[in-house]
Amino acid sequence: MAKTKEQTKTDTRIAALERLIRGYQESYYNGEAEISDAEFDILWDELKELHPSSPVLAKVGADNTDGFPKVRHIIPMGSQDKAANPEEFRAWAAKTPADSYVVQYKLDGASLELQYEKGRLARAVTRGDGIIGDDITQNALKMKGVVADLKTDFTGGIRGEVLMTREIWRKKYQDKANTRNAANGIMRRKDGAGCEDLKLITYDASVSGNDGYFPDEIAKLAWLTERGFETSPTKEFSDPEDIIAYRQSVSDKRKTIPVDIDGLVIKDRRTDMADLRRARPERQIAFKFELEAAVSILRRVEWSESGATYTPIGIVDPVRLAGTTVQRANLNNPDMIRAMGLKIGSAVTIVKRGEIIPKIEGLSPMDAQEPDSGKTDIEFPETCETCGTALTDGGTRLYCPNPDCPKRLLHRVEKWVNVLDIRELGEKLIRQLYDKNRVRRIADLYTLTAAELGEFERMGELSAAKVIRHIRTPRSLSLAAFVAGFDLEGVGETIMEKVTSAGFDTLEKLRAAPAEAIADVYGLGEITAKTIADGIADTAPEMDAVLAAGVITIADPPSADTQPLRGYSFCFTGELTAMKRSEGEEKVKALGGSAKSAVVKDLSFLVTNDPESGSSKNRKAADLGIPIIDESVFLDILAHPEKVSDYAAAGAKSPGGGGKNKKGKETAQGDLFSGSE
Missing domain, CATH: 1.10.150.20 (5' to 3' exonuclease, C-terminal subdomain)
Structure with missing residues (x-):
């Protein structure tokens, strides 16, 4: 029976997705990822929906042929299933109930298996294709956190993530796209140069021929710590809703953590070695953070009219971004469309920094891998819909020039x-x-x-x-x-x-x-x-x-005598009682200060009548060390601006930080993460 036009189109798309995924997997596992995790996940999820049994989905990595000795893993290093939002995580937890869940950071580095024979390190093996990897033992011995002698008869494998701190990356390796790329590339150098800048954080272990050696995951982590390994911060929860709340708290402070993490790993506390041997274990999941950047496909452009200006708005396939589902994103102006080379059908990167409206930042790198067939040019409106005047394309704006429109x-x-x-x-x-x-x-x-x-x-x-x-x-x-x-x-x-x-x-x-x-x-x-x-x-x-x-x-132009707040900036959150926020901003400006709409690094004060709240502005101000003052202090500054330097010097009044989750128990953590919790 002949295929329909729609079936043929689907088959063509499946073939393209399989080709792209194979290529990106090879570049990822060889240390130079071409696209972000978010972009790769878009491709993976689309293929999974169109062709769930595709052999590409079962293949973990790429075959390496760069001269390193090849070694088989003790236990296959499969891929974890993932949840991109609370709804997906709740569905997994309902399908995989447990009395207790072990929760750790999902470290964003390069996977490594250390193989021991009677307590001595025999081989250090990269992930490779999940079954066979490269033997980089000599390089691994130069890394921090790798223990050569366990002082015990242990024979088996220990798994970990090779990481580079952001501080080292900023100082020495900014030619690499990110810390993960840098770590992945350096650990596979033939001469091992730079491996001393890397560190191994462990998270799993298995004993050859004895699946019952570790009573559970908590005992396993304690054993790793006793052997001298560093492990990721770990908590234990019984309620999935507490895990969702913990994920948000970690996401809020992730920039204060020395290494890159992109989510949490959740496991049943009970150790299940049979599950671990699956290509995609079922009793653990990667619960990823909400993205600040995502990838989607531009489907059409609408032109929003505000006064005389026509602003382009991109309509994209729905995508999760910073906690919301996004389908509309700003394109700013005609020049941006032209500069980015956008077309209808282009793969685009969308950003949503802080609380601003989503914005199309540019073409996704994966767009270059897609043929131009099927893409069409973006049409610009030519006349004003209100008065019929020909629109003026000024590059940075498209507008009606009629002053009486x-x-x-x-x-x-x-x-x-x-x-x-x-x-x-x-x-x-x-x-x-x-x-x-x-x-x-x-x-x-x-x-x-x-x-x-x-x-x-x-x-x-x-x-x-x-x-x-x-x-x-x-x-x-x-x-x-x-x-x-x-x-x-x-x-x-x-x-x-x-x-x-x-x-x-x-x-x-x-x-x-x-x-x-x-x-x-x-x-x-x-x-x-x-x-x-x-x-x-x-x-x-x-x-x-x-x-x-x-x-x-x-108002008269300000003079030096009338600008006691010059150089100081204020941001307001919540309502004031003595005046409207806009009046407060005007009073600040009248005294030479500036009013900001967001908490930024150089802000002088955040003004709020609820300093103890857990609002995003309060948390960010506390993280940046910005003084948080209430309305009474603000009014005192207005009445006695000469006191402003004293209030600034007094430092931030820290809001209540929420404290520890009473339902979450913590295990010890290593030096790298001390203070990051």
């Missing part, structure tokens, strides 16, 4: 309300006012009356009066905030702060400055400078009308 005018009013944080004036009400031609410019807001607002549906007298009161509350804005409120394309308050700090610190100076002079400001380019100069000129009548209403004033 209705969507552009509406967005400017919305931006102004957002900058001033007038929360009572919601988006729906602004649109109603705009559609009725009552508010078309920012200055129109300051002519509104409560009686007019009362005519709108569900707007009572008290509510209308409250909105008007907030609109007309006198505000003194910094010049940067004032200009940012007029929604110049791609120009926010941060950019304007750079401009005003460079000496263009009054509206008059800004209006007199040519684009060429603004372009000289550090960190600005010609395009942004021209946008600012043109925007200042175009919006001059509207700016004057806003100032003429008498509600908004522009």
Whole structure:
């Protein structure tokens, strides 16, 4: 029976996946991985779904033909099954119930089996294809953590991971992609050069001819420690939910651990040698961390309209990333699409650092292995959907150039309300006012009356009066905030702060400055400078009308005497009681300080009314040694800014670190990990 077109397409894809996986396995086991674990897992999972019985899935590694003696493993070094998220782990735990689970770090290095005969090291064997590996004994003897004489009659195998610390990698091996690549390549050098920079951490052992030698996994680890080996930090849990919580706590602090880890390994405490001999053991699993970077396929591009700007959004195959399922990712602008060479059908790398929106960072390395057939160019919109004007492709942005485009005018009013944080004036009400031609410019807001607002549906007298009161509350804005409120394309308050700090610190100076002079400001380019100069000129009548209403004033340029917080930065998390967060930020800026939206390395203070919370900002501030202050201290700094240096010198007030999981028992750990828990 002839195959359908869909079957033929599936067979072609299976063949391509098998070819890619074989090639990447060979490069991985020969020490120079071409793609990340995340990218390899994408390929592996797709093949597993399309062809579960593929022989490639049963093959662990690659055959090495580089001249090292070949040695058979005492017990096959198979691959672990993996769980990429809590749901998959719960499914495994339900299928593999145990009274107690042993949990260790999943070390991201190169596997090695030490083979002993009557207590003396006979061979050190790389993973190879899982059955046969390379004998690199002389290299292994140069590594830290390898014990040549066990002072016992032990005959069997000890398994471990060869690692390089990030500190050594930074100092000596940054030509390698990562610590794992460096360790894998160095340990297989013919002359053994550099092996002294490597360390072995052990996690398993087996005795030839005696499967019952170790009563359980905890006893096995204790035996390894007694023999002089270092083992990974180990905990014991009875409840899978506690393991899920522990995984999150380890993931949060993984950057403080000296070596790279990419998850946890979970085993039944009971030792099962028959299970260990399987190509893919069933009673243990690798529970991987949520990814900060992942790989998917770009399926189409949507263009999001915000004011006059059209921003490309990539629609990709669903992928797990930093705890969420991602299907939409930013592409920023036309130049990025062109620079990356993106097409519909491209394999792309997606990042989600911290709490920001997912972003397509570029083509995945595996995209180069895929033929271009079936990929199509990304189409750009050509005309504004609102006013029909031909769009301008400025490279860094695609936008409608019509200054009177209705969507552009509406967005400017919305931006102004957002900058001033007038929360009572919601988006729906602004649109109603705009559609009725009552508010078309920012200055129109300051002519509104409560009686007019009362005519709108569900707007009572008290509510209308409250909105008007907030609109007309006198505000003194910094010049940067004032200009940012007029929604110049791609120009926010941060950019304007750079401009005003460079000496263009009054509206008059800004209006007199040519684009060429603004372009000289550090960190600005010609395009942004021209946008600012043109925007200042175009919006001059509207700016004057806003100032003429008498509600908004522009603060005087700060002087040395009025900038006691210059050089200090503040980030706020949670709500303040004495003022809105936006007001707190304005007060900081008025005193010469800066307000940041995220916890970064050079932050001076994190302000929160819940210093003991386990929020991501609190944890990051504590990890970076940033002082965490409450609102009372913040208010004291505002009232007495001369005290700011004293508060900064006092150091961080550490939030409660959660403590040890009461259901998790710990075993001893070696020197490498001391302090990392």
